[in-house]
Amino acid sequence: MVGLTGGMGCGKSTAAARFAERGFRRLDADQVVRDELLPSPEVAAAIRDRLGPSMLAADGSVRRDRVAGKVFKDPAALAWLEELLHPRLLERWRGMVAASPGTAFIVEVPLLFEKGLENWFDFTVCVTTDSESQLRRLEQRGIPRDQARERISQQLPLARKCELADHVLLNDGTPEFLREQVDALADRLLNSQPDRPAGRIHVSPP
Incomplete structure (x- = not known):
């Protein structure tokens, strides 16, 4: 089971959708809360x-x-x-x-490290991006910048999440750039044994 995290607006859902296309079963913690727990x-x-x-x-x-x-x-x-x-x-x-x-599960958990849930997973993945891209994407969702900054401040800094994660995906470029990274990592994770972790690896396309 792979835990997927990252900051708001970094592209977790985009990465998770691609993992699902590559054979993982996708679970979204926020969706479970929204569709099952809050009702x-x-x-x-x-x-x-x-x-x-x-x-x-x-x-x-x-x-x-x-x-x-x-x-x-x-x-x-x-x-x-x-x-x-x-x-x-x-x-x-x-x-x-x-x-x-x-x-093979890919589980989106925004507060994975904040809540100490890393031991629930065989591997952890962090999706990261630069601050300006993050704020711009949140604005496109209708979240004003001041509110976005307030919510981001409630989370662990992205740099620290990247340090804690086993694997890091960069979402600073094109959608194709992120897909290529996910594809390379999906192949590696599907072929890895849970009791023999591949270690912290920064995955980039060739």
């Missing part, structure tokens, strides 16, 4: 009780935009939300992996 009545009730009724829509569903706006300005609220969601997320992973023995 849970138990989780919604906990968010209402802790963060206030304004966090829920009229139908009882969680207003993700309001929750994000609150917790990214309140470290204590963010820590509480992570403590609520992360054990449930890890339980989902256990079930998925146990149900598909022998499958």
